């Protein structure tokens with residue numbers, strides 16, 4: 001096997017990206033690495049492989065400790081910088097926000113996660129050294145979607161289409177369409193099985209006691225973030241989503257406002273991060289029927305990992321995404337949904 005083939009094959013293995021840092025008598029040093037791997041849970045061990053010729057390898061060996069900062073989807077520039085791919089930069093740490101771990105290594109304040117390690121073993125691995133670190137501290141400062149590396153390209157997660165979607169339908173209760181939808185697995189919005197509330201911001205939430213009482217009463221608790229796709233509110237929206245999750249909501253909803261139509265780009269930005277914040281709870285989306293991009297936004301939501309949608313049946317009188325539009329979209333995409341519902345009923 002020639003080395004070019006070997007490199008090409010290795011490039012087909014997608015990975016996350018981290019910055020390995022260490023600090024010793026000669027100061028702090030850091031480099032980009034994708035060879036991170038988890039090794040053991042008890043004791044907590046991880047590994048990373050560093051090229052024997054690299055300054056990083058020597059410094060890490062001397063210091064006997066290292067830290068790993070996992071990079072987020074918006075940190076490819078940091079990955080490039082710590083791989084020495086930004087030639088003008090002499091101080092790799094300059095201008096970024098760092099904190100110091102208990103072991104004394106620098107980690108990125110806005111990393112997706114970081115690990116603080118003591119070198120437990122250093123094994124020879126050909127032209128690399130396999131460092132096994134015992135993890136002594138760890139944190140997840142910023143839960144966002146990770147940065148990926150594949151085939152020599154910086155990438156992000158692009159979820160495939162879901163296998164199926166679940167619908168909550170605003171439909172006049174008691175009619176034949178509501179019965180049909182219920183039979184095919186949809187939830188009927190005013191069935192009285194949910195406790196729904198709206199949240200404008202992370203501080204405007206019901207009390208934990210109220211949530212516990214609703215759960216005791218057998219209700220599914222659904223907290224909706226209003227105006228969730230306003231680009232000027234992105235930080236606030238994500239903070240509200242985290243707060244709703246922490247409050248114990250069974251489902252967290254992102255609601256498009258009638259005033260600020262959502263752009264597909266903003267839908268992607270918010271939902272990609274919302275999905276990872278809310279897991280394993282359900283993330284649902286209530287799109288507006290007034291936005292000409294509504295179906296594009298629904299597609300983007302599905303591609304971002306959302307499987308739960310609020311829709312409106314004819315005659316319900318509210319301005320959400322029409323049920324028949326979403327059924328049509330999911331059929332075209334071969335995404336399963338309550339499509340057993342007799343569409344003829346929709347036209348009556």
Ligand SMILES: Cc1cc2nc3c(=O)[nH]c(=O)nc-3n(C[C@H](O)[C@H](O)[C@H](O)COP(=O)(O)O)c2cc1C
Nearest residue numbers: 031032033034035049050051054055056083084149
């Ligand atoms: C995405 C990516 C992943 C990398 N992963 C590793 C790795 O796991 N081990 C390694 O030795 N070098 C890796 N490198 C290369 C180092 O980051 C690069 O050689 C760096 O300049 C080493 O820093 P130093 O010369 O200051 O020691 C990677 C580079 C990139 C772009």
